[in-house]
Amino acid sequence: MATAALQQPRRSIFARPTATTGWYSWVTTVDHKKIGIMYGVTAFIFFLLGGLEALAIRAQLAVPNGEVLTAEVYNQFFTMHGVTMIFLVVMPMGVAFFNYFAPLMIGARDVAFPRLNALSYWIFLFGGIFIYSSFFLGGAPDGGWFGYAPLSTQAGQDAASGLADRGMDFYAVGLQFLGIASLAGAVNFIVTILNMRAPGMTLMRMPVFIWMTLVVSFLLLFAMPIIAVALFELMFDRLFGTRFFAASAGGDPILWQHLFWLFGHPEVYILILPAMGIVSEVLPTFSRKPIFGYAAVVFAGAAIGFMGWGVWAHHMFAAGLGPVANSAFALSTMFIAVPTGVKIFNWIGTMWGGSLRFTTSMMFSIGFIAMFIIGGLSGVTHAIVPHDAQQTDTYYVVAHFHYVLFGGALFGIMSGFYYWWPKIFGHRLSEKIGKWNFWLWFIGFNLTFGPMHIVGLQGMPRRIYTYPDGMGWNVWNMMETVGSFMIAVATLIFLFNVAVSRRKGREEAGADPWDARTLEWSIPSPPPEYNFAEVPVVTHRDEFWHRKYFVGPGKTVEPVFSGGAVDHSEHAEHDGGHHIHLPSPSYFPVVAAFGMLVSAYAVIFALPAVAIGILIMTLGFFGWVFEPGTAE
């Protein structure tokens, strides 16, 4: 390494980092697997924070006239719960799985732009820290995750709004900041999936999870600029005295709603499609069958991605858009249920005729289907505009989207954890504890969010920090609070499982513990840094399964005589990884991201200091540009 550096002119300002172990290696890594793990761990920490906020909310609402939280704190908590779970948990969890598995599943050695990938992560981490630091800098965002103007533009000193001084500044700047990470990630994954597939991996041989990653990346690419525009306008209204959303000065509050939901509804699919991809990998493996109607599942995912752009105004049925717009968006909202229904049928079709193994991962996937049916059906009821005028902004809607985002997205993510854990860490999570995890989570989830349908239909609005006695809501609210603490226990059980499983049974997993179907299982667990000693040549969909089995006469499954996995570890041994050119670690992504963090604080607290942030960022990018991708 040192000789290599001597042989060529030194272009970087600092010596190139070389560590592959220790904390320093994590800071400078450009390895998609390490970045994936960092994404997952960070998102899980934010999940715990968002969960604590949820528990505080449930404690406040357990009884009428609750006195656990003040109105100020309640508003900060419900806003931060939404912001956290959407932008800091479910989105980055999807990215964590993309990061770790997209290259492995398409037979690549890394993503297309490894340093850009690292930059995405650091921006995400700093963005999360930035938003959470608002709790210590005068109060967190408290205008709702949807940030409706002109409430969100009301200055903090306005007594009526009671908004924390700079809370919504942190919202506007922080989400903008996080959006950069999403955009960079989206570009990276689109290029990776389109350009870096192994030979023979045609688009229609890609695992469904990869398809969903591709669709989500395109959704991000087009959705993030829209919220960026809205957030810039909000930031300018708040900090620089513009009047984009002030009706008194010719602005329009409805403009914010259009921009926000034109981003916000595709965002819903950004949150759910990765989980659908995970389920579409787990079900075939544990059913010992290929996915039913691969093309239909893929096209349904793409169709959801397209149709998702035409339904945003169903969030605004009460805003007064008029009967024509309301009718049009009612129709589009109804028909987006069709591709979703197609997926449900195809998942059941995948299990039909199979030989089902009820691992924890499989149970979470089945739970996903069972809960998503409920969330999907209640979603259709929102399209019934005259009744939506009743249920919108009530707890019925809270129930609906938690059935989609918790019963859907989080169940899918948990399924992914149990499924891919042995690949990532080389050992399985305990199935026994996993079953406890699943059942407590499943029951707690239904206990928490099921009754919300009922209180919603009984007229309980969302976002209220208190409610009077005698509304008929007491029993259900108590039930919900009990359920939420059950979810908390189940989450602790998951953490316990992680800790216990780490201690025992480390050697247990092997390359292919589930007898799975896709390429990531053909390499050792955990995978070597270079992933594939030899880039695989793909001849089938479910390539790895076809290397292990063939369908013999009489439609029976027969093992391929030469045995299962190609023993890559042996290749790796004599190869030693030395002739594989991997991108080298780099300081510069974290430096550039740090510069952006400085700028973000400067925008709020000391505008001229933005220059310092830009200087640091420029230094980071400068070093980056002149640094060769690979040190050797």
Place this chain on the structure above:
Amino acid sequence: MELLKRLSASGRRLLLGVVVTAFAVVASACDTNVGPQDYLSPEGPVARKADGLWDLTFGIAVAIFVIVEALLVYTIIRFRRRPGREAAQFHGNTKLEVILTLIPTLILAGLAVPTVKAIADLSDKPEGALNVTVTAKQFWWQYEYPDAGVVTANEMHVPTGQPVYLTLEGADVIHSFWIPKLTGKQDVVPGRKNNMYFVADRPGTYWGQCTEFCGLSHANMRLRVIAQEPADFEQWLAEQQEPAAGTVSGAAAQGQEIFMGTCVNCHAIGGTEARGTTGPDLTHFASRETFAGSMFRNTPDNLKRWIDNPPGVKPGAQMPDYGLSAQEIDAVVAFLQTLK
């Protein structure tokens, strides 16, 4: 039962979970503990129209739910792994997939027709309606009866059987006006005029509240609609058109003096020089059952607590604490009670 015995342990547990969930759903559907904002028991034709669509949609949704979940449960029981079971290696079934795509499409097309029709019906302005202009402010409601020249707050009196046509105007931030038993909600947006109408079948007090998050006391921005027989309503309207009570004496006189020195900046009292428009019009304040966004019952004790420190009892309330002494507050309350 034979099938149950053959189930694996995890399969039995899964089945138990499904049964428990189903039981919880049924039990909750049978609950009759409805409250004053329950909109599944509508009291007027507008809310009833929405409710009819709900009944149709809910019925279909329950049928689909039962069928699909049953299919799911059947599949996971029937095809669980057992020794000797071979998974059938098929990739799809085009005919079945087309049918399963068409069925939901047709059901949704069927639902779309009555939905669009109802949207069109409800957007027409009804004939012979009573006009009321609603202005929403943090955190209370102002109602103006333009034809009668009456302004009141939080409690809207309406005649039964006659459509009430609302013009909704926003003042500060977005709010949403909602009376669950009479009509769905309509946002009140600054810079826009939205319209809606409702009809109350029977006399009674109908509860509602703001449903668009509007700041600290969003939860405390409630309202009442008081539906009266047409004759009673006319009488109420005539009383409201009268100026406020004339001369007052004793403690109330002192209260009036304080009022005209301090409260007058924000509040109006018909027939006096008090013409403030920031806060609610108090001309016939004593005739109201509630105050402060219908958060408190209109009793002397509640009024005293309120005037003593408004933001203390209602977070974010715009009315400041004027630091009046207990005796002064008593006087103001005495004066307010004369505003019948």
